[in-house]
Amino acid sequence: MVLFSSFSLSEPILNALKRMNYNEATPVQAEAIPLILQGCDLIALAQTGSGKTAACAIPLCDIIDTGSSLPQVLVVVPTRELALQYATEAQEIGRNKGVKAFALFGGEDYSMQTSKLRDGVHFLVATPGRLIDFIYSRSIDLTKVVSLVLDEADEMLSMGFYEDLEFIIHCLVQKPQKLLFSATMPPQIRTIAKKHMKDPVEISLVSHQVSPEEIDHHFVWCHQRNKVADLIKVMKQLEPKQALIFCRSRDECEAVCCALKKQFSGVDYLHAGQSQDVRTIVTSKFRAGKVRFLVATDVASRGLDFSGVTHVFIFHLASDPDLYLHRSGRTGRYGQKGIVVTLVTDRELSSLQLILKKIGRHAQWLGPEPAALKKCATTNYTTGQRESSRGRVTKIDPTL
Numbered sequence: 001m002v003l004f005s006s007f008s009l010s011e012p013i014l015n016a017l018k019r020m021n022y023n024e025a026t027p028v029q030a031e032a033i034p035l036i037l038q039g040c041d042l043i044a045l046a047q048t049g050s051g052k053t054a055a056c057a058i059p060l061c062d063i064i065d066t067g068s069s070l071p072q073v074l075v076v077v078p079t080r081e082l083a084l085q086y087a088t089e090a091q092e093i094g095r096n097k098g099v100k101a102f103a104l105f106g107g108e109d110y111s112m113q114t115s116k117l118r119d120g121v122h123f124l125v126a127t128p129g130r131l132i133d134f135i136y137s138r139s140i141d142l143t144k145v146v147s148l149v150l151d152e153a154d155e156m157l158s159m160g161f162y163e164d165l166e167f168i169i170h171c172l173v174q175k176p177q178k179l180l181f182s183a184t185m186p187p188q189i190r191t192i193a194k195k196h197m198k199d200p201v202e203i204s205l206v207s208h209q210v211s212p213e214e215i216d217h218h219f220v221w222c223h224q225r226n227k228v229a230d231l232i233k234v235m236k237q238l239e240p241k242q243a244l245i246f247c248r249s250r251d252e253c254e255a256v257c258c259a260l261k262k263q264f265s266g267v268d269y270l271h272a273g274q275s276q277d278v279r280t281i282v283t284s285k286f287r288a289g290k291v292r293f294l295v296a297t298d299v300a301s302r303g304l305d306f307s308g309v310t311h312v313f314i315f316h317l318a319s320d321p322d323l324y325l326h327r328s329g330r331t332g333r334y335g336q337k338g339i340v341v342t343l344v345t346d347r348e349l350s351s352l353q354l355i356l357k358k359i360g361r362h363a364q365w366l367g368p369e370p371a372a373l374k375k376c377a378t379t380n381y382t383t384g385q386r387e388s389s390r391g392r393v394t395k396i397d398p399t400l
Helices: 011-019 027-037 052-063 080-097 110-119 128-136 153-158 162-170 187-196 224-238 250-261 276-287 321-328 346-359
Strands: 042-045 073-076 101-104 123-126 147-150 177-182 201-204 215-221 243-246 267-270 293-296 311-314 338-344 378-380 385-387 393-395
Touching: 011 052, 011 080, 027 042, 027 052, 027 201, 052 073, 052 080, 052 123, 052 147, 052 177, 073 080, 073 162, 080 101, 080 123, 080 276, 101 110, 101 128, 110 128, 123 128, 128 162, 147 162, 153 162, 153 177, 153 187, 162 187, 177 187, 224 250, 224 311, 224 338, 250 267, 250 293, 267 276, 311 321, 321 338, 321 346, 338 346
Parallel strands: 042 177, 042 201, 073 123, 073 147, 101 123, 147 177, 215 338, 243 293, 243 311, 267 293, 311 338
Antiparallel strands: 378 385, 385 393
């Protein structure tokens, strides 16, 4: 057990952590905080829900000089929701010290954001596109940035932000400390590290097991025309305390939400087609528990901390195993138990095989299984008992 009080942190930061009930550091925090305080460049690989945001925000808030009104910490993230979440946490951590954190992203009034920057911001969290807009218009001064963080780096690269990140790095004149946080290590991350980082320390807390043991993965075989009915059936039987339901598109997201509202209370949806104000309200209500079931596109699959989610339902299975992992990672966070249930049609069986290979699991079926996968382990949907092809039976935890 590593306590935050064991680090060389200032009293205002320690008091803030105590107020936030942050006492014991997670493994990534215990590894990263001393290195960041020493000024090292860092590549940190850690699974979702491991406390990566605080691992960065705690030491960086501690080293900020509040006597200057210009940004000293720049955090680049892939999505608006993650930017807002990151800035909110940094603001809470740095509040007692007088640190001003701000999230800069598209969809908000440009002049209001400019005014906020002029009033003084120490800890700036930004999405790549809006940050570059401000750089081109000379509306932002980055000359005092001493620490650059690329968070969810693998996601930004998969979204095509490689050239944008290169441009942003070249705009920082002080050659700042560079911190790269990611769940995976694609080749482009290695390229960025080699070109721009100075003797980076690499820490990896990604276990050999791709999906955490706390997450149980279950699958429901169904026909395309019966998907909504089967989703409702399994949700009623499992009675989740709070759940995310992932859909493929905005239209599918809204249609599924409409169907669920006829059966359940506390249902809402989230996708990139909504205004930023609406998205912020919906995520806040879901985080506060005022929304029980959130139907979402993959705008909610990365980085967002919804610690109360007990179940994830995947309405449309994507062919990318990494996307499956990011979706399923919205539950089972911080060592808690979680359940992922995926609806699978015949056309998605090939994608399912790739996912099972990735996570190193057999398919646990709730109800009948496809004839093509009879050798996989099954779960009796009615009795709640798990049966393998060898006949062994294990109870499913009824408290989830």
